[in-house]
Amino acid sequence: MTETRPSFSLKSLSGDTHSFPRDGSHLVIFVKEDCETCNTAVPVVEALHKAYGDKLRVLMPGQSGADNASLRDRHGLTFPILDDTSCKVSFDWDIEIVPSVFWMDAHGRIMSHFEGFVREEWQSLNADLARSLDMAQAQIDWSGLPAWRPGCGSKHLYPEIYDKLRASAEGSPIRSRRIDIAPSDDVIEFMFDQGFSDGLPLVPPTPERVLRMLDGTRRPAQDLVATVPPNMGEATVEKIAINAVMAGCKPEYMPVIIAALEAVCTDAFNIHGVTATTMGAAPVIVVNGPIRDRIGMNKGLGALGSGNRANATIGRALRLIVGNVGGGKPGGVERSTLGNPMKYTMCFAENEERSPWPPLHVERGFKKEDSVVTVFAMTGGPVHIVDQESRQPEQVAGSIGLGLEGVFLPKLRNLPIDALLVVCPEHIDTLMSEGDYTKDRLRARIQEVTRRPLSEMVADDTSGTGIPKSVAEKMEAAKLKAEVPKFAGPEYIHIVVAGSDAGKFSSAFHGWATGEIGSQSVSRIIDSG
């Protein structure tokens, strides 16, 4: 056998440093104080140590911190127990089970290796050692020892220890700058002071948390997902994971965040403009497809509100990435006059199961079984549309139309501006009460009930916005009488279904500048692997 193990240097309980390898034969045994099998094995090791003396260097890395001393005292051990509390050497040696026994030569090559307690293996070791060292075998009363006893799991495999070791090991996928925060400093306060926060406390992105977050995607940590305006910062999968940890995400949300970031960083969505506008726009994220239920998103009761971790933290993670990687911070490039709470987070799932219509992603060309994220740049909302009385489909559709009058300003019409309408299940039931009521019919109804003559859009003493008086004066009377709807076309009205079964309250998000100079909604398929 020519297999080797890495060298190490550990301190014993008395503070002496012991290095491996050195000249001569070594017996290295990894143990854990609270492992019954280790307690069975260590007296045998003591007997071997007594018998072979200086000819066999016994090193016992103990994983149990202060309890290593208990193990020594319990069995009266006279060889050094080495402090591997951090389990770094156990990790480097890839120990799975304790006790783990290695008989090694002077060059660190394995002569013999076994785990747990199999009496015959220990007897063979004794015989091999005696032969190799040209000494008499250690006298051990084997009859008092069990024939076989399984070992315990190595402590370094405990999740909280393993991830930490993995993060600091050679070959760790982590490349980001490590920031050591002094013990006298409060980690949460430190992160506030560095400007990493959106105003709420952040989960500290320790290397082990980030490593666990990276497990949420198959994409390599250093894959570049997007360059994020305004600073054109490079959002690698690792940087996304760091911000996702801070936002409070679970690893399984990573594919949604990655897709959402890809979507907002397209030229069509224009996250630079969305970030910078004084009007205060923010991305609204709608998730469709099987991933909604897989990661526990809320599409029902309170879907647009608080209380669901996936909804809340996916939206927050996206905003943190734009702020931290892209550099879009309030007061810097972000110049909202008032801002809006969607700048913290706005993400929800469509209630496809409660919808009679093709879901948003199918309408936009994807398959029903695809998981898809769609982003909209919205400046206001959700603005509720209250209609508890209508019982006819055309009535409730009419109310929904009237509820959209407020986009930008009620008097402004023919707007080339997006609106995202969220229809609640009870309104759906009323719409469908007399047969199929398609999305296009709803769009047409919205346009129908919001039609007003252009003359109502002319600037006047009540409101100076709209068609300037000087322009209106040059318009023919017939033209001013012509009626225009709220939206420049039905394609600006985006419709999804969400919410719980009780309550006749639909809602709407109001858009920002839509189109080439503003923002266009973008859908991206979620690679959920």
Add this chain to the structure above:
Amino acid sequence: MTTILDPTDERKPVERQISPRNGALTGTIGLLDIRKPRGSVLLDELEQQLAIRLPGITVKRYSKPTFTKPCPDDLRREIASEVDYLVEALAD
């Protein structure tokens, strides 16, 4: 000590990092008088106490030209290159 990973594009240095403390006080301690009235009284006393309690250390004294303005770069560099610790005294 908590270690976190930088969530930004790393174009700016991280601020407010406190030097690691090892619990021992050795080497050279600088005492910087910012030139507020009576600042020297406080620092004189501190220097005497340090000499009594920590005879092994060296003390070096510095003064800013005026408390009303930031420490000049040259003086800052001089202090940084000569001392292991610095005590800055405010007084009135």
